[in-house]
Amino acid sequence: MRxxxxxxxxxxxxxxxxxxxxxxYAYRGVxxxxxxxxxxxxxxxxxxxxxxPVIVFLHGHSLCGTDLNxxxxxxxxxxxxxxxxxxxLIIAPQNPGGPWNAAxxxxxxxYVQGQYGMDTDRISxxxxxxxxxxxxxVAATYPEKxxxxxxxxxxxxxxxxxxxxxxxxxxxxxxxxxAVPISQSEKIVNAMKACGPAKLLRFDRFKxxxxxQLAKMFYLPDTYRWLLSHxxxxxxxxxxxxxxxxxxxxxxxxxDRAANKITVINKGKxxxxxxxxxxxxxxxxxxxxxxxTTTKPAATTSSKKPSVHVVKKGDTLYSxxxxxxxxxxxxxxxxxxxxxxxxxxxxxxxxx
Numbered sequence: 211m212r213x214x215x216x217x218x219x220x221x222x223x224x225x226x227x228x229x230x231x232x233x234x235y236a237y238r239g240v241x242x243x244x245x246x247x248x249x250x251x252x253x254x255x256x257x258x259x260x261x262x263p264v265i266v267f268l269h270g271h272s273l274c275g276t277d278l279n280x281x282x283x284x285x286x287x288x289x290x291x292x293x294x295x296x297x298x299l300i301i302a303p304q305n306p307g308g309p310w311n312a313a314x315x316x317x318x319x320x321y322v323q324g325q326y327g328m329d330t331d332r333i334s335x336x337x338x339x340x341x342x343x344x345x346x347x348v349a350a351t352y353p354e355k356x357x358x359x360x361x362x363x364x365x366x367x368x369x370x371x372x373x374x375x376x377x378x379x380x381x382x383x384x385x386x387x388x389a390v391p392i393s394q395s396e397k398i399v400n401a402m403k404a405c406g407p408a409k410l411l412r413f414d415r416f417k418x419x420x421x422x423q424l425a426k427m428f429y430l431p432d433t434y435r436w437l438l439s440h441x442x443x444x445x446x447x448x449x450x451x452x453x454x455x456x457x458x459x460x461x462x463x464x465x466d467r468a469a470n471k472i473t474v475i476n477k478g479k480x481x482x483x484x485x486x487x488x489x490x491x492x493x494x495x496x497x498x499x500x501x502x503t504t505t506k507p508a509a510t511t512s513s514k515k516p517s518v519h520v521v522k523k524g525d526t527l528y529s530x531x532x533x534x535x536x537x538x539x540x541x542x543x544x545x546x547x548x549x550x551x552x553x554x555x556x557x558x559x560x561x562x
Contacts, residue, residue, distance in 0.1 A: 254297055362382050371398055375402055
């Protein structure tokens with residue numbers, strides 16, 4: 211099994227520090243019985259295809275409210291703003307207050323599914339603190355909808371946790387957490403085991419880690435590698451990717467807020483877009499609109515297209531083809547390789 215996961219980790223569409231472009235779309239008031247939310251779209255996304263995985267991010271109490279930009283203060287969207295590459299659609303709803311509602315979260319996901327091509331077999335969910343509570347609630351209510359879930363320093367007041375045994379779940383909690391005691395996660399683990407063998411569960415106690423320190427998890431590439439390595443059609447849990455307390459020290463290493471180009475767009479109810487900003491860094495308030503009612507911009511390309519791509523850690527033929535707007539079949543023919551070939555670091559892939 212270890213050999214299988216090692217190969218799978220190589221094949222997932224995730225790049226570490228290559229320069230990329232993202233568009234953050236802000237949706238407000240478009241989902242009845244739902245939430246306002248962001249959708250982060252990488253430049254590798256192509257309309258009409260259903261191969262893009264999805265990560266749902268549920269924030270904690272400090273980001274609740276009606277200012278959608280608060281959701282960019284930490285978590286998945288901020289990780290992208292800080293230079294991390296996450297080759298997936300990110301759905302990041304905002305909770306106005308109170309506990310997360312599983313049905314409302316699912317309504318948002320289903321709305322996004324109607325707007326974007328996504329791989330419905332690879333929809334994962336991650337949340338911290340109040341978002342950890344929400345992750346437990348959503349995953350326990352709709353386990354069949356998700357490929358994996360990760361709950362950081364969360365808890366739950368629900369009584370039935372048997373649904374959590376049906377999907378890969380990684381629970382992480384700090385032993386020095388005074389805001390949400392680790393006993394909250396332990397209670398859930400014990401309830402899951404009471405339902406039967408919790409074969410898809412991982413539970414890590416991070417010694418000496420307090421509540422806020424777990425936010426570093428969102429800036430570690432292995433967090434996303436783990437989420438993206440799962441498929442709803444294969445109910446096995448990846449135990450080969452490990453994250454330790456010492457790994458968290460690298461959370462903010464190699465950070466470059468200029469590494470990723472980010473365009474922020476308000477999505478109108480009449481399917482029109484308003485460009486709000488193209489920031490070099492994260493902002494807490496919206497800038498003055500630069501233009502009005504424009505159509506969604508096509509992915510930008512350089513006037514001088516590269517002829518060779520040097521393979522970096524996490525690259526796959528699929529992700530390379532996406533990035534350069536070509537196909538895996540063409541890359542295979544040009545480079546005289548097979549679709550199943552495993553790429554090696556530093557290998558040069560001809561693009562034309």
